[in-house]
Amino acid sequence: xxxxxxxxxxxxxxxxxxxxxxxxxxxRAMDGLMAKRKAQFPDPADLQxxxxxxxxxxxxxxxxxxxxxxxxxxxxxxxxxxxxWAETCEEANELILGILQSKGAKTLVKGKSMxxxxxxxxxxxxxxxIEALESDLxxxxxxxxxxxxxxxxxxxxxxxxDQIARQFSQKIKDAKYTExxxxxxxxxxxxxxxxxxxxxxxxxxVNFAVAETxxxxxxxxxxxxxxxxxxxxxxxAVMGLEKVVARLEDVAPLYxxxxxxxxxxxxxxxxxxxxxxxxxxxxxxxxxxxxVILDNGRSRIYAxxxxxxTLRCIRCGACMNHCPVYTRVGGxxxxxxYPGPIGKILTPQMEGVGVRHDLIHGSSLxxxxxxxxxxxxxxxxxxxxxxxEATHTDAGSQVAGKGTGRTRTEDWAWRLWAGLLxxxxxxxxxxxFATRFGKALPAGAPLIQNWTRTRTKPVPARRxxxxxxxxxxxxxxxxxx
Amino acid sequence: xxxxxxxxxxxxxxxxxxxxxxxxxxxxxxxxxxxxxxVVFPQGQTCCGQPAYNCGYWEEARDVxxxxxxxxxxxxxxxxxxxxxxxxxKVHYPELFHGxxxxxQVRAFxxxxxxxxxxxxxxxxxxxxxxxxxxxxxxxxxxxxxxDLGLKxxxxxxxxxxxxxxxxxxxxTHECCGFGGTFSVRQPEISGAMSCDKAADAEATGASxxxxxxxxxxxxxxxxxxxxxxALKVQHIAEFLWERTHAR
Numbered sequence: 064x065x066x067x068x069x070x071x072x073x074x075x076x077x078x079x080x081x082x083x084x085x086x087x088x089x090x091r092a093m094d095g096l097m098a099k100r101k102a103q104f105p106d107p108a109d110l111q112x113x114x115x116x117x118x119x120x121x122x123x124x125x126x127x128x129x130x131x132x133x134x135x136x137x138x139x140x141x142x143x144x145x146x147x148w149a150e151t152c153e154e155a156n157e158l159i160l161g162i163l164q165s166k167g168a169k170t171l172v173k174g175k176s177m178x179x180x181x182x183x184x185x186x187x188x189x190x191x192x193i194e195a196l197e198s199d200l201x202x203x204x205x206x207x208x209x210x211x212x213x214x215x216x217x218x219x220x221x222x223x224x225d226q227i228a229r230q231f232s233q234k235i236k237d238a239k240y241t242e243x244x245x246x247x248x249x250x251x252x253x254x255x256x257x258x259x260x261x262x263x264x265x266x267x268x269v270n271f272a273v274a275e276t277x278x279x280x281x282x283x284x285x286x287x288x289x290x291x292x293x294x295x296x297x298x299x300a301v302m303g304l305e306k307v308v309a310r311l312e313d314v315a316p317l318y319x320x321x322x323x324x325x326x327x328x329x330x331x332x333x334x335x336x337x338x339x340x341x342x343x344x345x346x347x348x349x350x351x352x353x354x355v356i357l358d359n360g361r362s363r364i365y366a367x368x369x370x371x372x373t374l375r376c377i378r379c380g381a382c383m384n385h386c387p388v389y390t391r392v393g394g395x396x397x398x399x400x401y402p403g404p405i406g407k408i409l410t411p412q413m414e415g416v417g418v419r420h421d422l423i424h425g426s427s428l429x430x431x432x433x434x435x436x437x438x439x440x441x442x443x444x445x446x447x448x449x450x451x452e453a454t455h456t457d458a459g460s461q462v463a464g465k466g467t468g469r470t471r472t473e474d475w476a477w478r479l480w481a482g483l484l485x486x487x488x489x490x491x492x493x494x495x496f497a498t499r500f501g502k503a504l505p506a507g508a509p510l511i512q513n514w515t516r517t518r519t520k521p522v523p524a525r526r527x528x529x530x531x532x533x534x535x536x537x538x539x540x541x542x543x544x
Numbered sequence: 545x546x547x548x549x550x551x552x553x554x555x556x557x558x559x560x561x562x563x564x565x566x567x568x569x570x571x572x573x574x575x576x577x578x579x580x581x582x583v584v585f586p587q588g589q590t591c592c593g594q595p596a597y598n599c600g601y602w603e604e605a606r607d608v609x610x611x612x613x614x615x616x617x618x619x620x621x622x623x624x625x626x627x628x629x630x631x632x633x634k635v636h637y638p639e640l641f642h643g644x645x646x647x648x649q650v651r652a653f654x655x656x657x658x659x660x661x662x663x664x665x666x667x668x669x670x671x672x673x674x675x676x677x678x679x680x681x682x683x684x685x686x687x688x689x690x691x692d693l694g695l696k697x698x699x700x701x702x703x704x705x706x707x708x709x710x711x712x713x714x715x716x717t718h719e720c721c722g723f724g725g726t727f728s729v730r731q732p733e734i735s736g737a738m739s740c741d742k743a744a745d746a747e748a749t750g751a752s753x754x755x756x757x758x759x760x761x762x763x764x765x766x767x768x769x770x771x772x773x774x775a776l777k778v779q780h781i782a783e784f785l786w787e788r789t790h791a792r
Binding site for chain 2: 072387392424427428434449451453455510515517519523526530
């Protein structure tokens with residue numbers, strides 16, 4: 064469904080870097096989030112224990128994924144949840160449209176769901192005459208402006224209070240201009256409350272799907288998740304097929320590490336456990352609950368033993384909050400549903416490593432993401448692996464678009480590089496030239512030009528270390544000049 | 545090595561130190577010798593292979609890495625004045641050579657690799673005496689030294705031994721300086737923005753020298769500081785330690 068166009072992260076990032084307001088908004092927000100997370104994990108040993116446990120739970124769930132999904136479906140069905148499978152986003156969209164149409168639903172109120180973003184569900188439903196309204200405050204804010212989320216947990220984090228104040232006064236009917244956060248929130252609440260009551264259907268994502276009980280867990284802070292899933296007569300949940308865990312007790316550590324890693328909260332304001340439609344004698348809840356389980360490339364990721372770790376992700380966003388690249392360019396620069404480090408490994412695996420070559424190379428490999436990841440996804444190692452996949456066609460690899468990012472120029476560059484560096488005599492000659500004439504290289508030469516945009520040109524020393532050590536050996540002494 | 549302090553080590557200069565920071569390499573060798581260790585410096589050193597490895601060109605990286613491993617046949621520690629190259633040889637060589645016929649030989653080599661300050665502190669337990677004038681410095685921890693190699697304050701503890709040196713904390717000390725090897729030329733805008741922020745944080749410390757254990761970071765931060773005409777200088781920690789502790 065994505066155009067086979069090379070998207071240039073470099074260009075969009077360069078544009079973002081020129082926006083001082085955007086940069087200030089992200090720097091402030093990310094510094095705050097890092098500090099809040101840190102405060103939640105005062106003891107590094109405790110943190111490591113919880114990470115190990117969480118990693119083990121997610122790894123074990125993935126190891127048994129086919130069986131767990133079967134068990135999960137059976138238990139959901141027993142609970143009265145109708146389960147649907149979708150291999151592609153198109154299939155998932157059609158399934159949801161079909162469910163809505165079968166109930167004559169015209170309006171859908173949505174709790175936050177990144178999978179629905181992945182499907183571009185709102186635009187699809189709009190084409191079919193169904194209004195989809197975002198009820199998460201951040202999602203509501205960006206929907207007013209027709210934007211996409213810039214962060215998976217805090218979708219409107221690129222905007223500051225003043226920007227939202229201006230936006231509300233222009234876009235919400237009868238709204239007065241105010242910069243008071245409580246008043247702004249009250250304005251949104253007033254609109255949304257009515258929508259919850261009027262909506263024909265509600266949609267939500269799923270944070271954890273419990274196989275042994277057929278339970279959908281939903282983590283949220285605003286109560287909009289509870290409202291979306293309980294007030295309208297029809298609830299549709301969407302999830303990626305990797306979300307399943309074996310037991311209810313698996314959820315507790317994952318929940319504990321999710322909220323702490325994401326927003327630095329010990330617990331979220333709401334934690335919903337959804338186990339089916341309204342039962343006989345119950346006073347609330349929807350009459351019908353449907354669940355759409357989406358693949359969209361996940362099976363292919365699953366098939367690779369190393370890349371499978373990508374699917375451990377619990378979508379906390381800590382990798383974004385700690386990423387020095389994300390902090391500077393924000394989420395929109397990635398031109399992907401999932402931005403930041405996890406997006407850099409997930410998006411190319413879904414859309415193709417060739418077409419998203421730009422994302423794979425948009426990292427200094429500093430390792431901050433892997434260091435904070437609550438489920439220890441080795442993001443830098445996976446990036447290196449995907450760089451490999453983008454430029455090579457190794458046998459046995461199932462990576463989407465493998466080899467399609469290869470260029471003759473880069474091939475030759477690395478061949479020359481190796482040709483020089485595996486021949487010490489040649490290197491010695493090159494080093495001699497570099498130390499004698501390196502100064503003469505123009506600052507505007509290719510590649511050097513990229514370096515000297517913000518830096519002076521590095522100048523080689525007059526004699527290399529090896530040359531000095533040769534002299535030392537020849538003079539027979541251990542003193543150096 | 546049986547727990548006792550080794551008498552003899554190999555020194556691996558790294559390409560950046562070889563060409564841009566040979567004084568740091570010489571200082572590293574001198575620090576080891578001053579601690580009573582004989583230093584063997586094999587000629588024929590080129591590069592650890594990290595740039596090609598990181599870009600997915602693993603055959604090319606292996607070709608180069610093999611020639612380097614072959615330079616260090618004896619069972620001696622291999623000391624590098626770089627956290628990033630040491631990380632490559634210690635942590636990533638085993639991945640790079642996984643399933644290769646010479647995997648076992650490479651793994652044995654990787655097990656002998658140390659970053660210089662790590663070796664000075666953990667293995668040699670060196671004691672330093674400061675001979676220099678009072679100075680205020682700041683420390684840039686390289687990402688690979690900390691995250692790949694697991695350095696836990698060894699460089700800072702060496703600086704801490706120097707009586708006349710004040711170590712000013714650097715804000716966001718664990719944030720990348722923006723170098724990232726090929727990243728600096730593939731993504732010059734982002735890399736440049738990161739470097740400028742790091743330079744500004746370093747200047748805000750009021751230190752006169754920024755120290756680091758990695759040539760890449762030093763070259764990057766130095767270039768950025770020079771471009772903005774800053775008075776702040778950068779220096780490799782080996783060179784700084786040697787200058788402070790030994791009369792010329």
